[in-house]
Amino acid sequence: MNKCVMYYLLVLFTLIILTSCKYHLTNNKNNLTSDTLLTKTISFPNCLLKLNGNQFQKTDSFIFKTEDKTKVISIIDGNCPKCIINQLNNIDSIFNSILHDDDLLIFILNVSKQDSVFFMRNLQPSIKATGVILWDSNYNFERQNNLFTPNANLRTFMVNKKNRIIQYGNPVMKPDVIFEYKEKLKSLIK
């Protein structure tokens, strides 16, 4: 009788362990976040400025040009050399290898007003990216689109012609995600 009770207890215990393991897996934070991100439609605030070399231009005509185009958008914090060299430049070179001529690569560069002189003097010369850089001095893009997140992986995403987010993930942080972008681009052509 005792052995029987012990056997049932062991089975019950194993079941509890297995269930708790499964519970942990389904509560993956990324899955929850991806659902909310993939429903979003983004827009560009008018107060952004286009950084062309060391000159600033208004963005009205550029934003008009972006309509009806697939775009990869990456939000970069311009407060350290690593942000420019490891993020902006690397993301640019990775996406340039998969994007088509018609697609756009846009960087939203967050630089506060008080850091702007330091940035232009010390960090701007390190920019080697060919993508379009939109200067944001007060997190306007993220504020307007409700995109604030502590997870830097969610600050790079692709939007379709209707500006709806269809893929997200930073290929510098998660290299495999680039294949998913590739697949999404293929499916858009079809």
Added chain:
Amino acid sequence: MKYVNLFVCLLMLLMVGCNSNNKGKTEKFQKHRDKIINVKDKIVDIKTNVLFGSCNLNIIDDILIVSETKPSGDKGIRLFNKNTFKYITSTGIIGKGPGEVTRQGGIKVDIKNRVFWVSDHGKMVMWKFPLDSVLNNEMYKPTIYLGLRKELFIERFDFLNDSIALGKAVRVLSNSSFEMAMAKLNLNTNKTGVYGYEHPEAVGKKTNSTFKLSLENNIYVNCYAFCDLMTICDLEGNLKYNIYGPDKLNNRGNKNAYFYGIDFINKHIIASYIGDVDIFFNEFKRPEGNFPSKFLVFDMEGNYEETIETGSKFTFFCIDEDNNRIIAYFADRENPLGYFNLKLN
């Protein structure tokens, strides 16, 4: 027999007691630092005609030297009259040419010789700026420098005499990591060597500390950034006291930050203190470094006296001993530069 056992027990207790008493001479534990004086309403804004960002503050004679951590103008160092806060001149021309500062780092003052030294992490040198030259020539470019391109280079220091500086040096471990060590620099030979006591358990990132030397009191003090610890040593490098705060060395993963800066006034040690998380997420969900909002005041033996709560986060500070006040650069006030008067016993 009963009395023999009792006697042995008492003897053992006495021996243990004596032993802990010996240790107690150097090891001081402060569980509560709760004598708080609020000076939030007593901070006076300093309005200057010159704009500058976050900065280091130092005083030589009547001159307040403000050196920006990220210079935004053509020059990185501004000089003001410390009594009136009237702007005097600027120096430290930013650039890559001879005598120009490429990437401005820390600044250290030699009060006795009216000289200040400025680290240039672009050229990896430390420039010598004689105060009189700076005051007489607004386009002054230093010519004398010490090379910093070494495995161990001194970063936070004070002058023991004309040729020797003591302080905390950076030991480069790799492209992205370093640790700090107590060191002695000979300014004549530019040789840096390890010097004096280091807490044996403060290793790796926990070696990061701010340093201040007092010739008058024959001591130097290290306040640790990632340990709730302050060490007081004599000028020969021998330990006098280890002062432990409530968290002692229990900072797992170095997630908390403690001391930020240190200075002396009369017979008091004043240290800026965080005692909270090192990094937090701000309103834009970005990681941001924490800053202190309070000063801990100790006597010269490290005994806690009081806490001065400013109610605002500040980065750097200096003590104006003549006017008996603390001048600080506040990170969250509309007018960042301000001061308040000290009322210490």
